[in-house]
Amino acid sequence: MEGTIDENRLIALLLQEKLLNKRQVKEAMAERDKSHKPMDQVLLDMKLVTPTVLTELRAEIMGLEHIRLNELRLDSGALKLLPKKYAVEHRAIPISLSGNTLTVAMERPQDVQAIDEIKMLTGFDVRAVVCSPKDIELGLSQYPMDEQFVEVVPAPPPSKAKQGVQFAIFMMLLMLPLIMVPIIGKYYPKFTGLLLSGNNMIVGFIIWGFYSVILYYLYTWFIERPTKPRG
Numbered sequence: 001m002e003g004t005i006d007e008n009r010l011i012a013l014l015l016q017e018k019l020l021n022k023r024q025v026k027e028a029m030a031e032r033d034k035s036h037k038p039m040d041q042v043l044l045d046m047k048l049v050t051p052t053v054l055t056e057l058r059a060e061i062m063g064l065e066h067i068r069l070n071e072l073r074l075d076s077g078a079l080k081l082l083p084k085k086y087a088v089e090h091r092a093i094p095i096s097l098s099g100n101t102l103t104v105a106m107e108r109p110q111d112v113q114a115i116d117e118i119k120m121l122t123g124f125d126v127r128a129v130v131c132s133p134k135d136i137e138l139g140l141s142q143y144p145m146d147e148q149f150v151e152v153v154p155a156p157p158p159s160k161a162k163q164g165v166q167f168a169i170f171m172m173l174l175m176l177p178l179i180m181v182p183i184i185g186k187y188y189p190k191f192t193g194l195l196l197s198g199n200n201m202i203v204g205f206i207i208w209g210f211y212s213v214i215l216y217y218l219y220t221w222f223i224e225r226p227t228k229p230r231g
Helices: 007-016 022-035 038-047 051-062 084-090 110-120 131-140 162-188 189-195 199-224
Strands: 094-099 099-108 125-130
Touching: 007 022, 007 038, 007 051, 022 038, 038 051, 051 125, 051 131, 084 094, 084 099, 084 110, 094 110, 094 131, 094 189, 099 110, 099 131, 162 199
Parallel strands: 099 125
Antiparallel strands: 094 099
16 A cells, blocks of 8 residues: 655745745645645646755655765666566566665655555565656666567468468478489499388388478478567
8 A cells, every 4th residue: 555745844844945935835735625735746747846856855754874876877687577568557667776775766766665565576675765757767768679579570471472482392202212212222222122121121211201390390490480579
């Protein structure tokens, strides 16, 4: 379940930093009571604070570190620890791994359920830091493509004419050793006699059988091979 920010502390900080005056706070509180939205969301909807300012205030209230992803070089190894679909779902970017602790930049680090799921998915303890929505989008844009989303496009089925030609070539190659035996025998009679005698004939058929199997697998691989991955 997603946690909430101490709204009294948030209002106090806004007044202390002179980001809002008392009239604006009163208007925001009235809108909060009317809409039943969290105070931080009301402030954004009323455009009284920017997402970046609100992110910094959240970090101070929760005693968490605030970072800017545009000032960091993201670790591709850390990014691969959390599939992109979950990074998008939880608005969370893994930025570094130290020992058994994964540092994750989050738009809403008070979301305990999200942190628990990231722990389960990655197998690491999670250290949450606060990050603005804009920086989260920046992090997502640098995410490597998930392997499970790579689509292999099968080759289109050949036409009937092409299938006929391919089958004819296959049969020619299949029968080639049998055709070659009498041709070679015409010039080398002793070879044919040796090949067709006793156990040699059985061995010859076994070799031809292996040849047929290998030829069949080569034929099906060339005919049914996929095209390059699309993604």
